[in-house]
Amino acid sequence: MFVGRLLQGLATAAQLAEEAEALNARQGLLQGLDARVKLVSMLVLIVAGVQTHSSSALASLLVMAFVLALVSRLYTMPVLRRLWVGILLVAAVMALPALFLVPGGIAGRLPMIGWSITEPGLRSAAFLFGRAAASSTFSMSLLATTPWPHVLKAMRCLGVPAVLVAVLGMAQRYIFLLLQTAMELVEARRSRILGPLGAPGRRHMATSAAGALFERSFFLACEVHLAMVSRGYRGDVRLLDDFHMRRRDWLAACFVVVVALIASIGVGR
């Protein structure tokens, strides 16, 4: 049971990462835009959503995020579905108690139990949920429609140090490898278990698997280093940059700036 859950968790993570990578090959509005425009737009829209104090501006941004996900054909994407489920769960934990705990005028009462829902609580919970949902949908929509190497190149164009971009790119690749290794480790152990494991046995198994993975990671790092050096790596990272802005990219950039400005005007209302 425990081993099955552990395996399932690892497999789901691997599957989600693979699906996210496969999705950027689909045809859609966001898939056709320049990676740099998408990255900057994502940051601008997220900041606009976080800083706005206007509920109507926030609602508009949320609708825009959903429409972008829709026209980019991301609605079938399991990552996005899981993201929204996650947002709802976090909102349930963080935002729902605010309905009753934030003091203020009473907006209504819960039937049966009679708990009072306050007006500031309602507004506060709506802000919390709206901001989290809009920001997550923007970031996921824009990144899921961009091949990972393009995201890295766009980061480099925006001034992120080359070393960090290289580490980020390699780390993403090794996540797949280590997830696969972890699954094989747990699967191998499962095939050698005859009966149910007690709690100490399960702990021992999980920490041993993590330990084995740690050792393999260490050796992998040494091997990768040797391979890189043998191919001429001397500590300086160089990345190619061949992006070209087209008319639709400029249009998208202008549109995002206008949206962000409108959301900013709503600040304080």
Place this chain on the structure above:
Amino acid sequence: MHIPDGYLSPITCVATYAAVMPFWVVALRRLKRVLHTRMVPLLAVFSAFSFVVMMFNLPLPGGTSGHAVGVAIASIVLGKWAAMVAISIALLIQALFFGDGGITTFAANCLNMAVAGSFVASWTFASIAGKTRAGEARRLFAAGLAGYLALNVSALLTAVEFGIQPIFFHDAAGTPLYAPYGLSVAVPAMMIGHLAVAGLAELVLTAGLFAYLLRTQSDALTCAAMVEVSAPACGTKPIARLWYGLGAVVAATPLGLLAEGTAWGEWSVQDFIDDASRLEILRVSDGTALPDAVPAGLRRLSEAWTAPWADYAPSFLHNLSLGYVLSAIVGVGLTLTAWYLIARLLRAVTAARPIERL
């Protein structure tokens, strides 16, 4: 503990980016200097490891289970600077790919888990493990405690960041604009779960993984010194800090003179004779009547030993403050000498027996 976008105000986010940036810069510079060509593959692989280990669901005592972050084991084995960068990269990938943690709150998450977690774990482990040998149980205990403390300090920081939002960021009507709960709600709500469950998961993972590496005599442990670039040797810096702390406490001992009267129950024979002192004893003892004469046993035993520096006031010094400081120095010196002699004795005893080394 991964804070999503929208829970912290833009000002808090900017402040956390400003706070965490120097740590990233220092960490990268140190790692680049020490590791050179090794840095990129090492950080990439261990970022991936940190990401994967966060997927492990650990069964905990009491029938529950929890996810660990892996910050403590990374700090112990790789050193705090490498762990800081590796965990930060793992958090960035989580935020970008899985929406676990926000983009605007990325620095806050790094500050809480990668920076504070790495420092707390590293200091805890170095302070407790000291220069003990590899196989000693104290090192295992130190590793587990480092994990537990690192995660709970991270949780506390997260709770404080949540808790200050309604204080500083609300509209004219008083409606909180970001995380709506004050410190009195956020701190207990975060800490109960982390003290009881998540902290234990980190403890189990750190101690278990550390025990595994010791048992397998992993090269990762012996090569760790190559990566750690902060402390010249394990246990040296914390001891230096202890010396500074001890010196500060010694210098502050004259503060004890500010307290008036005698500590309850530490009365001398003279206090039982002096009328003013008797009244004071009566007052602090809720009016319980004192014996008319000095108790015979007290008088007899009080003469058994005469302290050379009674009341921390050496007779050759007429300044009370100086007398206090000198007494503190002599006291510390005598204590350290006593412990040094005991340690020598224990070393002599254990040296006579063969030790099984890893």
